[in-house]
Amino acid sequence: MNEVVLDCMGEACPVPLIKAQNKLKELALGDLLIVQIDHSCAMKNVPEWARKEGYNVEVEEVDDGEWEVIIEKTK
Amino acid sequence: MSENETVSSIQRSPRSRASTRKPKVNQIPFGVLLLLITIGMGIMLNIQSSNLALFFITGICFGFILQKSRFCFTASMRDPYLTGSTSVTRMVLVAFAITTIGFTAIKYGYLQSGLPIPGMGYVVPISFATIIGAFLFGIGMVIAGGCASGTLMRVGEGFTMQILSLIFFVIGSLWAAHDFEWWKFHVISKGKPIFLPDIFGWFGAVIVQLLIILFLYIAAEKYQKARTIKDQQNN
Amino acid sequence: MSAYKELINKINKNEFYKRWLKDAWPYITGAVLLSLFQIVTLATTKNPWGVTGAFANWGAWIYEALGGSVDKWYYFSSDGAQATLQAGFLKDPGSIRNIGIIIGALLATLLASQFKIKKIKSKKQIFAAILGGLLMGYGARIAYGCNIGALFSGISSLSLSGWIFAIGMFGGAIVGGKLLVKYFM
Numbered sequence: 010m011n012e013v014v015l016d017c018m019g020e021a022c023p024v025p026l027i028k029a030q031n032k033l034k035e036l037a038l039g040d041l042l043i044v045q046i047d048h049s050c051a052m053k054n055v056p057e058w059a060r061k062e063g064y065n066v067e068v069e070e071v072d073d074g075e076w077e078v079i080i081e082k083t084k
Numbered sequence: 085m086s087e088n089e090t091v092s093s094i095q096r097s098p099r100s101r102a103s104t105r106k107p108k109v110n111q112i113p114f115g116v117l118l119l120l121i122t123i124g125m126g127i128m129l130n131i132q133s134s135n136l137a138l139f140f141i142t143g144i145c146f147g148f149i150l151q152k153s154r155f156c157f158t159a160s161m162r163d164p165y166l167t168g169s170t171s172v173t174r175m176v177l178v179a180f181a182i183t184t185i186g187f188t189a190i191k192y193g194y195l196q197s198g199l200p201i202p203g204m205g206y207v208v209p210i211s212f213a214t215i216i217g218a219f220l221f222g223i224g225m226v227i228a229g230g231c232a233s234g235t236l237m238r239v240g241e242g243f244t245m246q247i248l249s250l251i252f253f254v255i256g257s258l259w260a261a262h263d264f265e266w267w268k269f270h271v272i273s274k275g276k277p278i279f280l281p282d283i284f285g286w287f288g289a290v291i292v293q294l295l296i297i298l299f300l301y302i303a304a305e306k307y308q309k310a311r312t313i314k315d316q317q318n319n
Numbered sequence: 320m321s322a323y324k325e326l327i328n329k330i331n332k333n334e335f336y337k338r339w340l341k342d343a344w345p346y347i348t349g350a351v352l353l354s355l356f357q358i359v360t361l362a363t364t365k366n367p368w369g370v371t372g373a374f375a376n377w378g379a380w381i382y383e384a385l386g387g388s389v390d391k392w393y394y395f396s397s398d399g400a401q402a403t404l405q406a407g408f409l410k411d412p413g414s415i416r417n418i419g420i421i422i423g424a425l426l427a428t429l430l431a432s433q434f435k436i437k438k439i440k441s442k443k444q445i446f447a448a449i450l451g452g453l454l455m456g457y458g459a460r461i462a463y464g465c466n467i468g469a470l471f472s473g474i475s476s477l478s479l480s481g482w483i484f485a486i487g488m489f490g491g492a493i494v495g496g497k498l499l500v501k502y503f504m
Contacts (some may be wrong), residue, residue, distance in 0.1 A: 073434060079094055146353065150424060155346060175346035208464075218484040221454065232370040232374070252449045258378025
């Protein structure tokens, strides 16, 4: 099981989501993708997309205006 | 985030956790301070002109609502194609439907009282300039990461990139104002405004418009479902 | 100091604070509240909400401050436009409302304790911001408005121009999306 960190700090919508979508395709089953973002809209649309796809998702506020979205590739 | 403090279902290695961060400075006091300053500004504006104060207050409300709900008109147009999500698109359609009903009620009330109908300045001529302008605007908002209201909101959130795009937004506006005479006499004047009640009657116009919105809503939801399945198969 | 910390802790744990000020609202809440304030705006000011009209005035004021003159420009030739330019920034309702939007967003961000200055990350972002800003500014003027004035307010005013604007913008957004993925990512 791998943990891949995707740095999207300073990236505006929709870049974090597209990067996350592309990165997740490369990962193997059971891997974790940690998307680091500081864009308040991405903090809503990245988890929304991942949940829609049926992955396990968690959002953690790591600092003021900084989040980590943790996506588990479950399928 | 309340939902994240629940028992974690995802097992992460402790190493990747951001545990060594500096302690957070809570910003709520700054927020309260800004709120007090804002109230003060509102009172000052009100002394000058209650109309200015009204615009100020509605601006504050629009900014607050846009930020809190992350409402993004850019995403509503961009996401269907780019990411396959239509959740914002559908909510924009809901806003169109509600506002249509409210606006029409106000206008109809004025009409019944024999007064000039308000807001008719926004029923503008349809010409190639509408399409070209909208098309340029559509490209611009996607690459700049926000439309006009979105840019203002993101300036408030602290985005340096949007401060830059706001500056060039103003320059672009001035540039077009400079060229406006040409557009007006060569393009815009060739089109005319179309006010739907003039075609369908007042009730008819509302019903036709709500039906179009309903159709688009259903289409957007079906599209998202189809796209999700297609994307999963491609994985 | 500890009393202050305790207070902050208490606020942070408060259920209503979390729901209304800390967490993002659902999109539907935004849709309903924006509609409400659109209706308030039309009822009280006799005009729907618009954003970009004021930007042209900002441009004119800056241009005149730099020694230029827009007096001969057709766009600013109406009495209304001249009066607005004469009165200045602090007396222009549209400009005040735009400042309100910035402050409102800042207020929401601070009360959620999520404010952060986000620096420009790359040259690509600079280029995207400049090009995007220019295209939006120019486009909005010739199409009589932006997502708010031409689209949201236009459609809600039962003007066919709003729907035509939507079609043009949807096409632009697709092209913009392709450009973004290819050159700005």
